Amino acid sequence: MKLRMNITYCTPKGTEAAFHSDFMPAGAVMLLMEDMQQNSRVVQTEILDQYETEWTLKELRAYMKELETEPHHVRLFADGGFEKHTGRSGLGCVVHYEQNQKEFRLRRNREVEQLASNNEAEFAALYFAIDILGELGVKNQEIEVFADSRTVMMQMSGEWPVYEKELQYWADKTDDLIKEFGLTVLYTHVDRKQNKEADQLASQALKKIEIDSTIQK
Template structure:
């Protein structure tokens, strides 16, 4: 989770002013806040997350301690592929996360029918990734979503309109799932080369190669 620090600073001569920091990871914000507390000049220190929820130092410490044993620092890579000849779609996702002081990577793919385009397969792949995230028990956490589909990323991020009914239905389904899980999302569009892991998983699904694995990573 990223937060901003808002504090009231008081000089020895009792002159007061307020500061608001740039956004930073919560752990880093806590270290800075604790250092400021030692000066004895920080009258009040408040943390503000992306939903504008406010936290004090004690509350943020409890939150950080609570997520140590749960998946956090989550990044999703997703990709979907569509075969026009067979009308089959391949869905792939790679989910990176930290848990109990270690880092993990979950890789999963699936083959599905009844989709009509590559864009629809891309949406379906992200929905597939969110369901895997739900199985990990992730809720009320920030999640970074990365893909090479400008259509999906820009439509979900509100940059592009979603005019096709089928894609609009997928967008609604995904947004409902995110709201249900309480996750806050940050999107990034990357090149296909930078998304090659998810792309390969989607391609393998179309080749009837099923992948399900979780491994520790450095």
């Protein structure tokens, strides 16, 4: 989660000025707010999230404390593959996250049928990956999603419209899941080399090689 601050500063002679920060990670905001509490010239502070909901410092501390035991700093890589001659698809995802001051990497894939195209497989892979976050208990935070499908990343971020009915179906399902988990998603398009692990998992699914593992990094 990222937050921004509105700050009112007053000089010893009574001149006041208001300052507004950019959005920053919650941890950085908490440190700054705690430091400014010690400065008597900071007469008013306000913490706001991306929905313009105001947070108190006490609430922010509680949120950061909760993050110590829940999965956070989530980075998700997804990829889908499609075999036109068989109508089979392979979905692969890699989830990097932190929990209890340790780093983890989850790898999982799945073979599915009844998809119509490679683009649909790419959308299905993203839904598959987001659904796994629910199993991990990732809720009410900002996550990063990476994929080598420019179509999926641009359409899910709202930069491109979705015209195909089957792709709109997956986009809506994924958005519903994101809302259910209270997530804010940053979508980033990467090249295939940067997404090779998820790509390999999707290929293994097509070969009926099932992968489901979580390791500490």
